[in-house]
Amino acid sequence: MRRAGRCGGGVANKRISVVSxxxxxxxxxxxxxxxxxxxxxxxxxxxxxxxxxxxxxxxxxxxxxxxxxxxxxxxxxxxxxxxxxxxxxxxxxxxxxxxxxxxxxxxxxxxxxxxxxAEELRTIAQEREDYGRSGIGAGKTVNIEYVSANPTGPMHMGHCRGAVVGDALADLLAFAGHKVVREYYVNDAGGQVDTLARSAHLRYREALGEDIGEIPEGLYPGDYLVPVGKLLADAYGDRYVAAPVAEWLAEFRTRTVAAMMDMIRADLALLGIRHDVFASEAELQAAGKPDDAEAWLRARDLVYDGVLEAPKGETPEDWEPVELPLFRSSRFGDDQDRPIKKSNGSWTYFGADLAYHYQKAQSADELIDIWGADHAGTVKRIKAAVAALTEEKTRFDVKLVQMVRLLRAGEPIKMSKRSGNFVTLADVVGEVGKDVVRFTMLTRKADAQMDFDFAKVVEASRDNPVWYVQYAHARIASLHRKIGELGIALTTPDLARLNEAELAVVGLAAQFPRIVESAAVSREPHRIAFYLGDLAAAFHALWNMGNDDPALRMIVEADPVLTATRLFLADQIGQVIRNGLKLMGVEAAEELN
RNA sequence: GCGCCCGUAGCUCAGUCGGAUAGAGCAUCGGAUUCCUAAUCCGGAGGCCACAGGUUCGAAUCCUGUCGGGCGCACCA
CATH class of the missing domain: 3.30.1360.70 (Arginyl tRNA synthetase N-terminal domain)
Known part of the structure; x- marks a missing residue:
């Protein structure tokens, strides 16, 4: 499952020639x-x-x-x-x-x-899509793990925000000079993938003509497994219909997980997301990586056999003290030590994850994980593990992404996992488009909750930043069409003719490089979205001056030099907007309709 | 009970590794505009940055405590 090839991702590493x-x-x-x-x-x-x-x-x-x-x-x-x-x-x-x-x-x-x-404007014109590129990350390799949705079904909206934030952050860090590795951790080892295989077996029997009735409680009911059942039927015929579980489980698991990952990759492609590495938990375990990590930690007395404390708060009725291998995460700021193996001898999620981070740290200077906020409780232990395993030499950030509430006409959309009735990512992208989804997911700090209202995100109005930024870019593109229609012969721009208000907008555009740097340093891609909103607003204000005073319009027919100058200005603002949108993975519109 | 995140205008949110008079959109109020450079524009008012201490030239930002909200709290993933 792990892909060897490592490509730089969407934004290539380039050297910048001019400092900001x-x-x-x-x-x-x-x-x-x-x-x-x-x-x-x-x-x-x-x-x-x-x-x-x-x-x-x-x-x-x-x-x-x-x-x-x-x-x-x-x-x-x-x-x-x-x-x-x-x-x-x-x-x-x-x-x-x-x-x-x-x-x-x-x-x-x-x-x-x-x-x-004026000089800065020429710099933008020269550097074009490289304007804003920074060298602050030069020489550093950052591994960023994001999405990592369990391979048990299609992506739903719960995964969407983390996917967009992770991908935009990866682009941002690459633009700031880092070498970036985009990674997806495939949890293909736990009990849930056995459940998945069993669910697929049911669909397999169904594909062979059997009436399977209601999907039993505890199995995955979604019809996305129907084609997998057909696939399995084609591959195996009726060989495993009545065979004992042990005979088919491993094979069904492998094939079904592979099918799920194909589906997830297709979903991610809808958002324009592609990872460099898919790391399989099962392969990690098969290669003995958790054992290696355990041995390394035991040699330093960081793993010992001990008894877990009873959970805080309400103690479950079936709680029993057992001896397990525990990692001394409390030495690194966690509240208590954490088991790396279960009493049945298999690895806990944490035990495998610890080894996985150890592996990632081998080939990266810095690690970043993007997690859903529901995993906030496990941040301390994994940070403790990375601190221990890298002897506190590797910077490691876990970015928590808060949940998104989906609204339709102001009313929350009800979702029920049991019935398989969740809103999929593919549905949402299909309805409003990739660009709207990506931009909207970046209009809020990652750790703040967010509403996603189907009506509002496509609204053509001032208070929809997605539209407002696109509108600014489309207006700039329209200038070229208009000048062509009017048949104005453009001259060389005379930048000395830029007025004060126009120079102020240049000043804002000139901030783009430092916005990129601050967003990269703080790992907050949403800052690009807010900046673009400001830049678009400044440009619209400039444009609107032409409503009151025709001499202030972008196009002044009687004055080709002035028109050329303002067009040059507008083009460079458009360039910065495009560069910013590209960092968010959003395409700049030439026209709105 | 413990941990994590959060508390900024009526609402939704920004706020630059600590900087000057804390910003935007919506709503509200007052003006302009009927325009095709379209899917409005300009301006005003609105704040004890939850509260109390501390750190220093300087705090919305960092530290401690209190209050309030959200999430999580066995070997699940």
């Missing part, structure tokens, strides 16, 4: 600080990690702001404002800086020459 505007000024600032060190104003060993160069919250403060003086005042044994004077003097000498003012408790606000923004 903010990074560039951060470097200039460092040069100024070096000069102050040489002059004896600053100690050489002062920690500069807390220094930021970012856009000020209030645009009237200027184009860039730095907190350097406040961070360094203490090591320099002086007041922030005095130090700010010295730093500001150095910054003023930089060519693109028109003014450096000191404000508030010691901020230094920089006002940049308008040519800086």
């Amino acid at each position: 505007l903010y990074t560039r000024f951060r470097q200039s600032l460092d040069t100024v600080l070096d000069q102050l060190v040489a002059a004896g104003t600053l100690p050489a060993d002062a920690d500069r990690a807390g220094i930021t160069v970012e856009p000020p919250r209030d645009p009237s403060h200027g184009d860039l702001a730095t907190n350097a003086a406040m961070v360094l005042a203490k090591p320099a044994r002086t007041s922030p404002r005095v130090l700010a004077e010295a730093i500001a003097a150095g910054l003023t000498a930089i060519a693109d800086v028109e003014a450096a003012d000191i404000a508030g408790p010691g901020f230094i606000n920089l006002r940049l020459a308008p040519t800086v923004w």
Whole structure:
């Protein structure tokens, strides 16, 4: 089941040629600080990690702001404002800086020459789909495990959000320079896959003409197993109809799991998701990986034979103390030690999962798991296991994704697992489309609950961010059509003619690289969605100015130079929107209908 | 009982590894617009960032406690 080939995923690793505007000024600032060190104003060993160069919250403060003086005042044994004077003097000498003012408790606000923004626009035009690419992850391999739905049926909406968040995060980290491995853990070893095989056996008999009646309680009732039954009937004829379970169970299990995985892969493909590695729990066990991990841990006294404490709260009636091999997860922050084997000698889910993470850590510098919030209770033990097995050298994050409530006309859709009546991912994608599903899943922090209303996500209005961002892009595309119809002969843009409002939108577009970096560092792909909403809003506001004053329209027929300039601006905004949408796996619309 | 996540405008939510006067959409209020650069636009009001302490130049953000909400709590997966 495990695929050997490892491809980089949707976004390839490329080297970036140009550092972002903010990074560039951060470097200039460092040069100024070096000069102050040489002059004896600053100690050489002062920690500069807390220094930021970012856009000020209030645009009237200027184009860039730095907190350097406040961070360094203490090591320099002086007041922030005095130090700010010295730093500001150095910054003023930089060519693109028109003014450096000191404000508030010691901020230094920089006002940049308008040519800086014009230049940034050209940078976007040059780098095109690479604009925003970062090198912060260079040299690091990140393994991200997501979806990992049990191979017992098709994907339903419960899996959808984790799939989208994981995939977008993988794209984001790749864009930020990491080597990314996208992995799916196939839980094909537990009792549930035996149940699956039994359920398939029933369908197999049905395919051979038997009336199987109601599906008994405890077996999977869904009709997605009907074709599997036919498949098995074709493969085996009536050989296993009356045979003892032991004779067919293993073979039926393998074939049915394979069929389920084909189905899941097809579901994922509907969302544009493809994993690099499918890791089989059964193969992991067959290869003795959990035994290896156990031996390694026992040698360090991190696994011992002990008796489990009674569960907290209400003690179940059938609870009995038994001796089991326990991992000392309490040494690494867990509340209690956790069994890695069951009393029947087989591995617990945790025992196998621990070995699986050990294996992943062999070939990655950092690990990320995307889990549903219902597994929150097991985060501590797996983090403890990774800490122990990697001797705390591998960064490991578990991102919890909260549930999505499906609504139709404001009313929650009722789902019942028992009857097999759940809303499948394929249904939802079929109804509203891949792009709407993906974007919507990223319009909220992963750990916040979310409503998905079938009506609202396709609504053409201001308060639907999916539509609003697409609309901005479509408007930009429409400019080209319109200019063609009008037969305007475009000239070379004259970026000196950009007005203040337009330059402000460029400033927002120029933030894209740092938004990418901050989203990658904090592992929060939703930030891209919110940013695109802001950028789209700024562009729409610009566009709407043309309603009141025709001289402010994007297309001014009498002035081909101005039109070319504004088109150039609009195209670059469109480019940034496309780059952002691509990170979310959403296609940019050329036209809305 | 314990653990995890959360508590920001009337509602739904953002908030940059701690920064300046905490932001957006909806709803509300006040204006504009009948336009095809379409599926409205502009503006106002609205806040003890649950509460109380602490850390420091500076806290919605970090720490502790309290209150309130959600989820989880045997060898299941």
